[in-house]
Amino acid sequence: xxxxxxxxxxxxxxxxxxxxxxxxxxxxxxxxxxxxxxxxxxxxxxxxxxxxxxxxxxxxxxxxxxxxxxxxxxxxxxxxxxxxxxxxxxxxxxxxxxxxxxxxxxxxxxxxxxxxxxxxxxxxxxxxxxxxxxxxxxxxxxxxxxxxxxxxxxxxxxxxxxxxxxxxxxxxxxxxxxxxxxxxxxxxxxxxxxxxxxxxxxxxxxxxxxxxxxxxxxxxxxxxxxxxxxxxxxxxxxxxxxxxxxxxxxxxxxxxxxxxxxxxxxxxxxxxxxxxxxxxxxxxxxxxxxxxxxxxxxxxxxxxxxxxxxxxxxxxxxxxxxxxxxxxxxxxxxxxxxxxxxxxxxxxxxxxxxxxxxxxxxxxxxxxxxxxxxxxxxxxxxxxxxxxxxxxxxxxxxxxxxxxxxxxxxxxxxxxxxxxxxxxxxxxxxxxxxxxxxxxxxxxxxxxxxxxxxxxxxxxxxxxxxxxxxxxxxxxxxxxxxxxxxxxxxxxxxxxxxxxxxxxxxxxxxxxxxxxxxxxxxxxxxxxxxx
Numbered sequence: 001x002x003x004x005x006x007x008x009x010x011x012x013x014x015x016x017x018x019x020x021x022x023x024x025x026x027x028x029x030x031x032x033x034x035x036x037x038x039x040x041x042x043x044x045x046x047x048x049x050x051x052x053x054x055x056x057x058x059x060x061x062x063x064x065x066x067x068x069x070x071x072x073x074x075x076x077x078x079x080x081x082x083x084x085x086x087x088x089x090x091x092x093x094x095x096x097x098x099x100x101x102x103x104x105x106x107x108x109x110x111x112x113x114x115x116x117x118x119x120x121x122x123x124x125x126x127x128x129x130x131x132x133x134x135x136x137x138x139x140x141x142x143x144x145x146x147x148x149x150x151x152x153x154x155x156x157x158x159x160x161x162x163x164x165x166x167x168x169x170x171x172x173x174x175x176x177x178x179x180x181x182x183x184x185x186x187x188x189x190x191x192x193x194x195x196x197x198x199x200x201x202x203x204x205x206x207x208x209x210x211x212x213x214x215x216x217x218x219x220x221x222x223x224x225x226x227x228x229x230x231x232x233x234x235x236x237x238x239x240x241x242x243x244x245x246x247x248x249x250x251x252x253x254x255x256x257x258x259x260x261x262x263x264x265x266x267x268x269x270x271x272x273x274x275x276x277x278x279x280x281x282x283x284x285x286x287x288x289x290x291x292x293x294x295x296x297x298x299x300x301x302x303x304x305x306x307x308x309x310x311x312x313x314x315x316x317x318x319x320x321x322x323x324x325x326x327x328x329x330x331x332x333x334x335x336x337x338x339x340x341x342x343x344x345x346x347x348x349x350x351x352x353x354x355x356x357x358x359x360x361x362x363x364x365x366x367x368x369x370x371x372x373x374x375x376x377x378x379x380x381x382x383x384x385x386x387x388x389x390x391x392x393x394x395x396x397x398x399x400x401x402x403x404x405x406x407x408x409x410x411x412x413x414x415x416x417x418x419x420x421x422x423x424x425x426x427x428x429x430x431x432x433x434x435x436x437x438x439x440x441x442x443x444x445x446x447x448x449x450x451x452x453x454x455x456x457x458x459x460x461x462x463x464x465x466x467x468x469x470x471x472x473x474x475x476x477x478x479x480x481x482x483x484x485x486x487x488x489x490x491x492x493x494x495x496x497x498x499x500x501x502x503x504x505x506x507x508x509x510x511x512x513x514x515x516x517x518x519x520x521x522x523x524x525x526x527x528x529x530x531x
Contacts, residue, residue: 004246005203009035009178011522012199012251014185014291015259017044018508019491021168022515023256023522025108028175030523035249036172037183037201038286040216040237043165044260045283045462045492046508048220050123051160052133053105053512054505055098056150060106061130064114069148071095076145077136078497085304085500090471094497094513101512102152109167111155120321122313122340123504125376129153134503138337139430151505158376164508182209184241185290188255188298188487196255196298196486202244212240220284226455227281234285254486254522257476258515259291260284261463261492262305272305272465275348278452279310279461287463291493295467299484300476303495304465309502310344311460312449314357316379317370322437324358324417325449327351330400330409332417335431341502344459347451356391356403356446358414360439385456390445403446414439464502466494474518475525488522490514 011027013020016038024036038044056062057071075095082091106112117128124131133151135141156163173179182204189198204212219233262268263281265288270277281287292302314320314336325333325343333346333355347355359367364387371383393399396414397407416428421438451459467489468477474494476484490496491511498506 004248007035007247007249009033009249009251010253011035011256011519012249013037013256013258014199014294015044015257015491015493016042016179016181017258017260017491017511018046018165018168019493019511019515020256020258021165021172022512023258023490023519024172024177025168025175026516026519027523028172028177030520032253032523034177035180036177037180037185037199037249039182039184040220040284040286041181041213042169042179043162044286046511047162047165048284049159049161049508050504051154051156051162051164052123052505052508053102053152053154053164054133054150054503054509055102055152056148057095057098059099059102059152061102061112061114061152062148065116065130065149067116067130067148068146069150071098073145073148074098074150077134077141080141080144081134081501081503081506082497083500085495086471086497091497094509097513101509105512108171110164111167112152113155116149119316119318119374120337121316121318121374123376123379124153125374126157129155133505135337135339135342137432138339139335139427139432142432182212183247184244185259185294188294190298194485196484197251199249199251199255201247201249202241203247204240204244208240208243212237215240216285230285237285251486254488254525256518256522257291257295257467257487257489257493258491258518259294259493260287261466262289262292263287263461263463265289268305273308273463275353276308276310276461278353278459280458282460282462287492291489292466295476295484295487295489295493298487299478300467300487300489301479302466303468304499305463307464307499309341309462309464310348310451311340312344312347312355312451313340314343314449316374317367317383318374319363319366319370320357320359321435322363323447324414324439326356326358326405326410326413328354328405330406330411330413332413332429335427335429337431337435339503344451345501347449353451355449355451356405357449358410358439359445359447360441361443362441363437363439364445382457386447386449387445390447392443392445394442396444399444399446403448405446462502462507463492464499466492466496466499469494469514473521474514475521486525488518488525490518
């Protein structure tokens, strides 16, 4: 067996995505010696993401776009989305510090821009970097607070999570943080007083590390769209890991777990969220729950592991907001202007995973005209697929029979909707009037938006639960609600602001918020020798 190497640091951070990078920056700024490690090359799900940070209260980008917003309005909206995931005090701190958070990210090199998207979309094109990324303008929400766009997309073509993480990675290295990639945390060690003091790891070096990095990089991005390819490449990476050498890293002050969620752990998904296994895992193979399990191994307690976000977006094109989202019984599922994760959750939890979007010929033509101007490449592919595979018919009943939807019930649903729309009455599901349109122009089409495996129209899923933490410090809690000495958690390894429900940008924003919190307070966690 190879001889074990040893390193010493004040703070050791497990996981080098957005949460780990932000924790490292705050700990280093406070004067700590920081080591951050990652099983792969760094970036994790953050680098694969759209690079959207949910922020408001009057950011520079909002002001540049002529948007009026306040921390109070942001809080009033998020209180409805967040529920009891965190306390009101924590959510207020998040909202009140939101503008500073964007400024802090910009100071570390993350580019933002106040170019406002003029239409509702799941993700803006490369012309726009500020947009309504949640349900702010949907029925039931706009009454609680004036709607404001708070989705701040890092400026970069395509999906710009890579731009956001590249800036954070460069800032971490400038701060003098020691970054160890191709390094896997295997065990946490506690001292005689029960304090987490050491991380036992396995690390690849030389040619094996380079090969591992290359394989895992391919598995991360293309594998996101082809999970079978990702699993096959991951098995190659695991074979390379057999050549890893043992490494022990002593943490004189604290360890921070920021290793992501568990969406790639099929056994954990089967145990905690079996209904969501048909979705496309949104993350890397590193999102295997290992960070959560490490925390549990030393007394930490996990919660909300059954909370999973499933994204079933029906826009772009934005014209599709005027369609009707129905189940196999022909019943409306809800306000179509809601955020896509709200649709996904309803479809999975209440409608057996099956759903269709009804459009008429007028609406279909308007949507097709918008495809070229409102979509990025993957949205364009998905929209074209939905139109090409739609069940169509000269009557509502004919389209319904082709799709497997109850014909009589669907006609009754549409008649009720159309009657209210013609008479100027409120939509039966509360959809705002500016998204309501009479559907009476045949032929009709039912676009299949069910949650099931599909390469052309996948339904991404993201786990939201994790280790319970002290909301003031980010310190991991045990079963009695007391702190686990020397251990902190952040990002999707921890219960946080988005652990009840998700809207675009809220997970990355929580990674920044909770990562900075854990990094700052980890430095304050003193060993006996410091007292």
